[in-house]
Amino acid sequence: MWLVLTLLLPLSLSLGYKVEPGCDDWTLDPSSSSQVCCNKCKPGNRLVSQCGSNTKALCEPCENGTYAATLTALFCKRCTECISPLRMKKPCNAYTDTVCECVQGFLCGDKSCSFCIQECGKGEEPTENRGCRPCPAGTFNSQIHHHCVNWSSSCPSPDQQITAPGTAFSDIVCADRKPTMPTPDVKPKPGIMLVMAIICACLIISSAMPLCVAMFFKKEKTEKKPPKPVETPVAGRRLVPEPEQCSFCFPQEERGSHSSLLLDDKPFELVV
Secondary structure: OHHHHHHHHHHHHHHOOOOOOOEEEEEEOOOOOOOEEEEEEOOOEEEOOOEEOOHHHHEEEOOOOEEOOOOOOOOOEEOOOOOOOEEEEEOOOOOOOOEEEEOOOEEEOOOOOOOEEEOOOOOEEEOOOOOEEEOOOOEEOOOOOOOOEEOOOOOOOOOEEEEEOOOOOOOOEEEEOOOOOOOOOOOOOHHHHHHHHHHHHHHHHHHHHHHHHHHHHHHHHHHHOOOOOOOOOOOOOOOOOOOOOOOOOOOOOOOOOHHHHHHHHOOOOOOO
């Protein structure tokens, strides 16, 4: 849209304006009763002569592309051209200059919007060279094209505490303090610790005592038992086991008796 208005500006200047010429307010010339003096011209006219006999000849319209800034202006000013990043908001006419505005992302640098400056967003602030810079550490800006301000040093209420630090876009965050619960004492009492130590010691002793006794008796039995003698056979001799002694044995007769002779010839018979 602003491009179209910019293209129409030269066309509107070439077509001219319908401006009524002449003086709008005059008084009689004290030096001559046949003349009048113009106090102010009609809009879009410049003052040609202060006094004269013809009121229309005292003021004349401004030429195309110029305008009269005041009703008593002696000269017409050239219309302003809006140069990017400026764009035309309202075209020039014979009694007002062109009204310009800045494109999106820029702001007017003065009241007449004769130049543009970069628009600074949140977390930034404008600089002297018409640019933007990030908020310094410890400051923030939560509005469009404003200067950064310091973070709050504390919460507004003494019952509040800081829950989040400030950023370049916002101040510190505060919230109500949560009631602190007393921490229970979980340390065991000395008496309980002593009882537990005694119980553990008794369990250890009672478990180890049977094992120690069994090992002691086993060792003592091993020491008392004599080792068996090992008999070594003599060369040429055969070991004959000793006859077992018994409480009930048959009577034996001496060799050479009559009974022994009979036994040598006959088998042994047991008489009941």
